[in-house]
Amino acid sequence: MAHILHRAFSILACACRASVAPNSPAGGPAASAGPVDSNLIDDLIAANRILTERGILDGYGHVSVRHPGNAQRYLMSRSVAPELATAADIMEHDLDSNPIDARGRTPFLERFIHGEIYKARPDVNAVIHSHSPAIVPFGVSDVPLRPFFHMGAFLGAGAPIFEIRNVAGMTDLLVRNPELGRALAHSLADKPVVLMRGHGSAITGASIPNAVYHAVYLDVTARLSVEAKMLGGNITYLEPEECRLAMATITGTMSRPWELWKRKALGR
């Protein structure tokens, strides 16, 4: 009996340590991956402001970037309206979305969107979660969101839709645990964007400027799609080869709008 009780206590003790420091082999506090260049933090702050300015984020939504020194970590602000985020709000998370250095700061409830996409997509280094009103109709309609002008060519064959009901039945629609984050990443597959039915979208990029470009022109594509539909005729969408050729040109120029947007966002 004593042996059984001792064994049970040992398991419980291990579980408690794991809940405190889930990614630390020794059970102690997980070590930070270290500081990052202040220019990257500036990029993260700028992205929050740029996307808020365009209505792609509001009091909700978030932006993250993979830690350049450790691919198993990402950086994102504490739970705060994106436009208010400062360098002091940026928290390091592991890919299970446990905060490494919370210091009393509250992480975003839906941080699993970010951690699970980083796990599934080694090519992704920045993730945006948005509730943009321009995008929501395309997540609840059978009208597809497809590219029809060159700046939206990154969409390629279109954006998949994550149907949370297929994974978890009736929910509050929030990606509030790792299982839902994994299912979302599965729906995203190898695409740059996944629409979330009745909720918003998750947008990815190889860098913060790349992801912000995707978010801005995803929004423009959605709004122009409605205008084109209102004309009443047929829409000519881009062919895959046109998307490929357009992106071969645009990818090399993404720093141009980024420099403008960042300068205006940071007031420099």
Ligand SMILES: [Zn+2]
């Ligand atoms: Zn959300």
